[in-house]
């Protein structure tokens with residue numbers, strides 16, 4: 238193993254990479270243009286493994302800035318050199334790079350029938366978290382999604398799953414600390430359109446039907462399973478009571494099933510909480526909420542335990558007023574956008 | 579077969595855990611207004627009573643009603659999320675069938691003298707269904723319903739068909755819902771449909787008003 242080195246890939250390596258790509262992946266090989274794009278893109282890092290200047294392997298990862306997740310894009314080692322630890326060397330390099338880029342976890346896909354590669358990844362700290370059915374065609378082979386956690390400090394920030402069902406949208410979000418991992422919203426707005434406003438019973442019915450698919454999608458987007466969730470949060474008001482009950486019942490059962498603590502949240506505070514994800518929130522502050530269901534002024538001294546409702550509109554919220562005017566004028570629902578036109 | 583968790587909020591809040599025909603634990607609260615407040619503690623209580631960890635449960639069955647709206651959804655939502663949280667099977671069953679399952683063994687019934695199960699649908703109406711007996715797996719044989727009618731309408735409906743049913747006063751319980759699910763698993767008729775049986779459209783009126791009043795015509 239003399240003179241083996243791993244260095245950052247450049248366009249100069251493209252031709253040798255493509256030769257190995259065809260040798261390793263046959264019909265599934267990427268096009269040269271795809272590979273060139275991958276090598277040169279800002280969000281990717283590619284490395285080549287050279288022995289006496291001969292290219293024996295390469296590997297790449299991608300990490301979008303702002304995200305804390307990295308993905309292994311590809312890895313290849315010359316067939317005659319397999320089982321000699323070159324694959325591990327390349328993977329080690331990718332893991333180091335992912336940590337340098339401040340990723341807290343790294344994902345990869347591997348054929349379900351490739352146990353040699355799976356064993357390597359497991360020995361590097363990856364675990365099998367999900368399966369994509371018949372992902373590899375035409376062979377009809379499943380893909381394993383594997384994940385490794387990279388840094389203890391990031392991983393120790395709590396992962397919270399929130400359920401919101403106070404009005405006509407079923408929302409399930411997942412955050413790690415102040416990082417948004419998933420935000421899936423299923424809206425029943427179209428069902429209310431012909432009535433010119435949110436009909437509580439229709440909203441509540443729609444919540445029940447949306448729950449399970451919304452949860453599945455949120456976990457999928459966050460690349461997490463329920464075991465990864467540290468706590469559950471749920472809107473307990475204000476809102477439509479029938480709609481709230483669906484979310485609260487769902488959240489409680491989810492908490493018991495997964496053995497996680499549950500926290501009730503006043504959703505007005507949730508509105509202010511959005512700013513925490515967007516950037517730093519300077520406290521104390523006064524928040525003006527103008528939404529479909531309420532128009533309120535909040536004095537926020539501490540997001541967790543000191544939020545005061547200074548005042549709100551006596552009868553209708555701004556959104557409801559727009560809807561009512563639109564209804565009188567014979568415009569469509571929701572009223573705000575229709576009146577703007 | 580093994581542990582089944584049953585949740586029914588078509589009337590009060592009822593949660594039960596059964597295993598191979600044996601009731602392991604149940605939690606029943608008759609209050610018809612507090613489903614969302616009670617459901618979490620009720621599930622926790624049956625697990626604690628039976629010393630069962632959620633991961634030991636094979637499947638969850640939700641009572642689909644029929645029931646008047648609001649409370650019904652809490653149980654179905656809870657069952658759905660419990661199953662999702664544990665990664666286990668989710669089933670749905672008609673709550674009236676669970677009442678029939680409990681009532682039928684002590685009754686003489688036939689096609690013309692079936693069991694009539696009714697529950698309160700509010701607004702001076704009842705939910706109802708008719709059962710002619712129990713099949714060899716223990717599943718009640720529903721021959722009509724579920725439907726919703728005013729009591730007088732239902733009486734007329736049955737008379738028209740020359741049906742003179744026997745009735746029962748038994749309430750729905752999650753324990754019987756779980757036994758029903760076991761019977762349906764044996765007979766292969768278990769359903770994964772957990773949609774709520776409202777049997778009535780949502781209360782909502784489409785606006786007819788346009789601006790201004792008609793002043794002539």
Ligand SMILES: [Zn+2]
Pocket residue numbers: 504505508528530531
């Ligand atoms: Zn709001």
